[in-house]
Amino acid sequence: MTEARHWHALDDGRVACDLCPQACRIADGKHGICLGRVNEGGTLFAQNFGRCVSVAMDPIEKKPLYHVCPGREVLSIACNGCNLRCDFCQNWSISQEMTRTTALPPEKLVRLALEGSSFGIAYTYTEPIIWFEYLLAAGALAHENGLKNILVTNGIVNEAPLRELLPYVDAMNIDLKSMNAEFYRTYCHVDGLDAVLRTIRLGAEQSFIEVTNLVIPGLNDSEEETRELVDFIADVDPAIPLHLSRYFPTYKMTVGATPVATLERAAAIAREKLHYVYLGNVGLAESDTRCPTSGNVLVRRTGYASEVVGIEDGKCSRCGRPADFLWCD
Numbered sequence: 001m002t003e004a005r006h007w008h009a010l011d012d013g014r015v016a017c018d019l020c021p022q023a024c025r026i027a028d029g030k031h032g033i034c035l036g037r038v039n040e041g042g043t044l045f046a047q048n049f050g051r052c053v054s055v056a057m058d059p060i061e062k063k064p065l066y067h068v069c070p071g072r073e074v075l076s077i078a079c080n081g082c083n084l085r086c087d088f089c090q091n092w093s094i095s096q097e098m099t100r101t102t103a104l105p106p107e108k109l110v111r112l113a114l115e116g117s118s119f120g121i122a123y124t125y126t127e128p129i130i131w132f133e134y135l136l137a138a139g140a141l142a143h144e145n146g147l148k149n150i151l152v153t154n155g156i157v158n159e160a161p162l163r164e165l166l167p168y169v170d171a172m173n174i175d176l177k178s179m180n181a182e183f184y185r186t187y188c189h190v191d192g193l194d195a196v197l198r199t200i201r202l203g204a205e206q207s208f209i210e211v212t213n214l215v216i217p218g219l220n221d222s223e224e225e226t227r228e229l230v231d232f233i234a235d236v237d238p239a240i241p242l243h244l245s246r247y248f249p250t251y252k253m254t255v256g257a258t259p260v261a262t263l264e265r266a267a268a269i270a271r272e273k274l275h276y277v278y279l280g281n282v283g284l285a286e287s288d289t290r291c292p293t294s295g296n297v298l299v300r301r302t303g304y305a306s307e308v309v310g311i312e313d314g315k316c317s318r319c320g321r322p323a324d325f326l327w328c329d
């Protein structure tokens, strides 16, 4: 097994994991909340290194990332486990329970991506932060081979490991579940809002980011909270794409599905300050990207299919405004 990074020993034989704000104190032979890190004889090991629970080739739009290499497919992989225990987890069978994994060492992963003509590797479906040591190894090898690394993450990570990881990360979709710290404590079982906000700020400085907010009726859909969320993103960068995603009852959450009208109201608020706002999980909603200056359609979308129609040399073909995209070679 690979020794974990970011931990320290405690006097009583337990170890303290310093990777994320859950701050697990782990007894000998036990694992942390995320299922990925285990104390063996007073040393913390990343037992999930190179162990994979899911492999698929997906459109990048499915992550969702609408402004990264539009129209391309990306090799998408997941580890088993998560550092959160969200009551509304959509992938609970692989994130909340120990399940069977297969070996996928970094060399094999990169070979798969190259053979599949993928532009990169997306670490997704569950929480990639808990795959930290694998991300560093696979991410470095991917870069050496001209591939991009994409994280779809909850953003719940401590600052030192985040800074160590960011040079290997080309783009992220970061989940901002709520602007209310109590929401994170009650429904995700973590004291983590500040960490997510920090990940968004640092991520925007050193990587390309998009943000997703899953809108749940009565829990995080008030106008006040939507405005707070939009103000925060706009303060970081109004060009960060925001995906407002429709919630459906799942796992332990029995609240009814989000009315589409609620999402449209939130989108109207968001468009007052943000350049790119999209609705998710609502069927064939309008999801084209328009130039914020000229209104020209830059990228036309139908479902997960994208076609670049209004960009020339990285700029709007009508007004010349630089397009806010991360392009593939």
Ligand code: SF4
Residues within 6 Å of the ligand: 017, 018, 019, 020, 021, 022, 023, 024, 031, 032, 033, 034, 035, 036, 037, 082, 083, 130
């Ligand atoms: S990464 Fe896992 S073991 Fe470490 S603190 Fe977070 S949940 Fe606990």
